[in-house]
Amino acid sequence: MTEIPAVIRAEGVNKVFTVKNADPVIALKDIHLDVKRGEFVSLIGPSGCGKSTLLRLIADLLQPTSGEMVINGKTPVQARLDRDYGMVFQAATLYDWRNVGKNVQLPLEIMGIDKAEREKRAAEMLELVELGKFAKHYPWQLSGGMQQRVAIARALAFQPALLLMDEPFGALDEFTRERMNLELLRIWHATQTTVVFVTHSIAEAVFLSSRVVVMSPRPGRITAVLDVDLPYPRNFETRELPRYFELVTHVRELLRDAHTFDE
């Protein structure tokens, strides 16, 4: 009874894509995954391992072929309709015709929240991602890293229980990416949101996560789950700890094993 309820529970989830004039593609096979409240879980694996597909199943942007998926104790559809999660993609997908403030307000607008409250919350969120002064700027006037921070502010604007991120920093250069990682950890601590984070950077997965889920392709499946026991708060020094290197090496080996296993 006192056990923390899982925010995400996947039981024997399969996803098969039927392709015209070709064999069906098994994108995900027999996925079992529990994500608890407040966790930061990374899904890592080479392209084609189904990590983005799994994220889309959680988000109800795709539906599983078989198996059960429970989000916040509800079906994924209900969770989506209840706006239980915020989503961040690799591209910031901001609307060019809205200024930064209005972009952050978009989900609030759709939820029918009144203007004063919308503006207040958007200002708070922009403050959180340290872009308070940029509310009146347009997306195309910002750098890639800043745009992605706006996307994070937008995803958090309605205070969802769950933040789903699909390679959010994949298009950024290494320096910006490391700064964004620190930023994200700070936001995660401040908001206590549960995060599911798709990436193919081993360093990023280890640095950010409380748990790393290693996946492998053809068919996409989970091959290992690793607890990351690096101390918090994590900062630039974390990346220099011997334990950090051990974990990075370990994940790399897991990925390599999974790959040779496949061929």
Next chain:
Amino acid sequence: MTKSFERLRYYLPTIVVAVAVLALWEVLVTVLNIQQFILPKPTQIAGRFFEEVNLFVTGQGSILFQAAGATFYEALGGFILGCGSGILVALVTARWTVLSEAMMPFAIAANSVPIIAFAPIMNNWFGLTNPVSKMTIVAIIVFFPTMINTVRGLTLIDPRQLELMRSYAASDLKILRALRIPNAVPYIFSALRVASPLSMIGAVVAEFFGGPRATLGVFITQEASGFNFDRAWAAIVIASLIGIAFYAIIVFAERRLAPWGTREAG
């Protein structure tokens, strides 16, 4: 000071080319002794043009300016009618994907029909001197490119942006208002940019098939057959100026209303 100098430097090559072409024209017509019914000198055309300007400004009445006003009225009426209904039909059909998919091939086929060929029929329908006959032709000409482009703008959307809207559980109406319509605005402007000079061309050519005396198409055909070539050319100049001004207004409106669209291929 420096800013206007910068602008001057930017436009200088264009101005130089324009002046050079006009000078060459003037010299060639004089040297080769070309008859004025083949090609009048630019100075002669300009002289006639400013004579008309003078008549107009001093209130003595210029039939050329009267004609220009009448033709622009037809062009503008047809433009508003055709582009307006093009955008409306696109909004309705894009709402029902099946309908727009069924209509697009017809729209694209209709777009390649020489619509101007219907001008005599429109004259029969609405009357030779009724501006509606010309407006209808213009409206049909600009309708199809506007409709096709608007449908494209409403439907060619980054799948991520649609996923984002789905993740917010946004209604179809909200997606239309917050995503599809703003996404279509640069596409619509690119259609309007094509449609603005097209509407002037449509109106003038439709008038070649007959219309009131005081319209540019009729004016040009009558003056040309009466060997008043400088007057015919002055009418061509004013038709061009209206076409260019119309286009410039659309471009200006686009920069003001959809600044994000002018940065990418709309």
